[in-house]
Amino acid sequence: MEASISHIFLFKDNKESRTLKFNDGLNIISGDSKTGKSAVIEILDYCLFASRSTIPKGIITDWTDLYCIIFKVKNKHLIIGRRKNSNQMYFSVEINADSLTNFSIEYFSNKKLIDLDEAKKEFEKHIGISVLDTRTDEEEDKRKSGGKVTMRSFVPFLFQHQNLIANKHSLFYRFDDFYKRKKTIDDYPILMGWGNAEFFDLQRSLESKQKELSQKKKLDEKLKISNEQLRDDLYGVLSFYFTFLGKELSYDITLPDLKKLITDLPNSNANSVGDQNLNEELRKIDNLIFEKKKELDTVQNLLSTIESNNDISKNYSKNINRLKSLASIETNFSEIHCPLCNQEVEEIKEKIAVIKESNEILEDEFEKIGTYVNDTSTQNASLRKERDNLKKELKELSIKAENRNKQILKEFNTKNEYEKGLLLKGRTEANAQNLIERNKLLSSSKSDYSELEAEIEKLKIKLAGFNLKEELQKAQIILSEKMSAICEQLDFEEEFKPGKILFDLEKFSLKYNVKDKENILLSEMGSGSNWLAIHLSTFIGFLYLHSITPTSKIPSILVLDQPSQVYFPKVYKQLDEEVENEQKKVDDNILQVKNIFKVISDEITNIYKESGYKPQVIVLEHADEDEFDEFIKYRWSKNGEKLI
Numbered sequence: 001m002e003a004s005i006s007h008i009f010l011f012k013d014n015k016e017s018r019t020l021k022f023n024d025g026l027n028i029i030s031g032d033s034k035t036g037k038s039a040v041i042e043i044l045d046y047c048l049f050a051s052r053s054t055i056p057k058g059i060i061t062d063w064t065d066l067y068c069i070i071f072k073v074k075n076k077h078l079i080i081g082r083r084k085n086s087n088q089m090y091f092s093v094e095i096n097a098d099s100l101t102n103f104s105i106e107y108f109s110n111k112k113l114i115d116l117d118e119a120k121k122e123f124e125k126h127i128g129i130s131v132l133d134t135r136t137d138e139e140e141d142k143r144k145s146g147g148k149v150t151m152r153s154f155v156p157f158l159f160q161h162q163n164l165i166a167n168k169h170s171l172f173y174r175f176d177d178f179y180k181r182k183k184t185i186d187d188y189p190i191l192m193g194w195g196n197a198e199f200f201d202l203q204r205s206l207e208s209k210q211k212e213l214s215q216k217k218k219l220d221e222k223l224k225i226s227n228e229q230l231r232d233d234l235y236g237v238l239s240f241y242f243t244f245l246g247k248e249l250s251y252d253i254t255l256p257d258l259k260k261l262i263t264d265l266p267n268s269n270a271n272s273v274g275d276q277n278l279n280e281e282l283r284k285i286d287n288l289i290f291e292k293k294k295e296l297d298t299v300q301n302l303l304s305t306i307e308s309n310n311d312i313s314k315n316y317s318k319n320i321n322r323l324k325s326l327a328s329i330e331t332n333f334s335e336i337h338c339p340l341c342n343q344e345v346e347e348i349k350e351k352i353a354v355i356k357e358s359n360e361i362l363e364d365e366f367e368k369i370g371t372y373v374n375d376t377s378t379q380n381a382s383l384r385k386e387r388d389n390l391k392k393e394l395k396e397l398s399i400k401a402e403n404r405n406k407q408i409l410k411e412f413n414t415k416n417e418y419e420k421g422l423l424l425k426g427r428t429e430a431n432a433q434n435l436i437e438r439n440k441l442l443s444s445s446k447s448d449y450s451e452l453e454a455e456i457e458k459l460k461i462k463l464a465g466f467n468l469k470e471e472l473q474k475a476q477i478i479l480s481e482k483m484s485a486i487c488e489q490l491d492f493e494e495e496f497k498p499g500k501i502l503f504d505l506e507k508f509s510l511k512y513n514v515k516d517k518e519n520i521l522l523s524e525m526g527s528g529s530n531w532l533a534i535h536l537s538t539f540i541g542f543l544y545l546h547s548i549t550p551t552s553k554i555p556s557i558l559v560l561d562q563p564s565q566v567y568f569p570k571v572y573k574q575l576d577e578e579v580e581n582e583q584k585k586v587d588d589n590i591l592q593v594k595n596i597f598k599v600i601s602d603e604i605t606n607i608y609k610e611s612g613y614k615p616q617v618i619v620l621e622h623a624d625e626d627e628f629d630e631f632i633k634y635r636w637s638k639n640g641e642k643l644i
Helices: 039-047 059-063 105-110 116-127 151-157 178-191 197-221 227-245 255-262 274-314 316-327 346-368 377-413 417-436 438-444 450-464 468-489 528-548 569-574 580-611 626-631
Strands: 003-011 017-021 025-031 066-073 076-083 088-094 499-504 509-514 518-520 557-561 616-621 632-636
Touching: 003 039, 003 557, 003 616, 017 632, 025 580, 025 626, 039 066, 039 076, 039 557, 039 616, 066 116, 076 116, 088 116, 116 151, 151 178, 151 528, 178 468, 197 377, 197 450, 227 255, 227 417, 255 417, 274 377, 468 499, 468 528, 468 580, 499 528, 509 528, 528 557, 528 580, 580 616, 580 626, 626 632
Parallel strands: 025 616, 025 632, 557 616
Antiparallel strands: 003 017, 003 066, 066 076, 076 088, 499 509, 509 518
8 A cells, every 4th residue: 555654753842853754765764773763663653553652761752742653645644643651642634745844743732632542543544444343253252353453453564673673483573462463364354455344244144144054954953852842832832722711831830741731631611711812812912013023124224224324435435536526626717808808807817716725625625534434244244133033033923923813713613612622622632742743843844945045145156256265365476476586686595595485374374495395484494694584575575565456455664673683784894904704704794785775675666666656665774885875864873863
């Protein structure tokens, strides 16, 4: 994604400030130790909504009251400010770069502080992150799996600290935390734009329907029902008959007693009040049906409203662009003449100028609006579940009502209460016997799976349109090839050549394949130069992938802290020139450091040719070579200029 850090500001409340300005492409800050270079990463991380500050305690934290970065996304400037030791932020958007001229702490004097999570959400709107739930199973715990996609998941791709850039055990920042590592891996396909809220909503629906189908089939495979279930079913049948008689059947009656009762049911008599009880029960059922239908109508209306709102959201960006074009006035009105007398009409010219100025302000306001689509998948899933349950309840109630109507009609047509009782008694005995033989009924009357199977097939077809697996595989091939090509240009031991870096995007694991025979891990390679080469190849490879992928939400930014540390090029200036072997070693180290910067610079150019913009690489370095003077933004020293 085309984005960069244009400025870093450190402010004191007394209006003193420190400013770092960066461009697209390669930016180098060169300087001695303890001049503040490594703190740059921690300041950026703090301003990018880290839960706590890791800025080194001391001179910088004592001096600074407010940290600020300007994050540029295409033609927008996102202003992010955060006071030290605070979980409240300033966040604002500027379109006109002129408004940032002479930028100072006074800019925030009329700005409102908001909570970190709210500021982070505003930031995410402007880079297009809006997925609230990445679970594929709605029964999973949101805290341990899935949950909202967050911009913090792309931070490990942005930074390589000095203790990490040549580390043989770890590649990514924050991956020592299991949950943060898992979150980054889970969120990666969405951050790359290969999946969205609809994708995960469909996944959860598919999982739910498949479980429902499986449960139905398992139920139908049961040849016998449990004694407890049989007791409940028999009780339901017999209690209905007792209700007709105007008697009460104890709910605590046991299964053996129910079975005995089937063969010795009491007879009805002229005093039975069955009709009254049946009609009362039917009235209650009808009332329930009415209430459930009202609930179902409400749920279906909500689903329709959400679907309609989502359609509006999907066209939001297009509508904003259309409004922007309508607001734009391109007419050249340097001279406005009357069509009759051909004299210049100053009054009209002034009015058009006012309108044009107003439209330009309107266009700026349109630019500030983020193209954000709300994730309604959780509400949809909950409403669909409620809808399905209501339909099921209505179906059961309708069957009950129909049965009661039939019974009432039959009872009405019988000659007297006694005959009604005999008829109902016979039916009750028959139903009870049928329940006992339920295994036969189950095997001969299995559920109809066709509706569920049709829904599952539709969901699979929709999911196939996302091609998430295919996108991952394609990206994996591109990434591994790019990483391997970069590694070939760096200082990598000959004994491992020819070889290829293999990166698994589903597990985020890296192996190096040697001569198409053996896969070795980073920790098995040995030599700091090998570890450095793998780290640089990996992160420049990801920078390439994120830059050339049009749907990516991961900023094309990479900050490297002291990639030359393996070679320590400063040493050669302190060596005795008469020690030829040492001099030769240092000279070789200098060449390798120069090569690192050449590879970075060349890859930025390659990305520019493919994507149309330059990614931003900020290098914090001891080395200071003449060949890269054009890229050096700041030179710091202990006794001269430094961060603080």
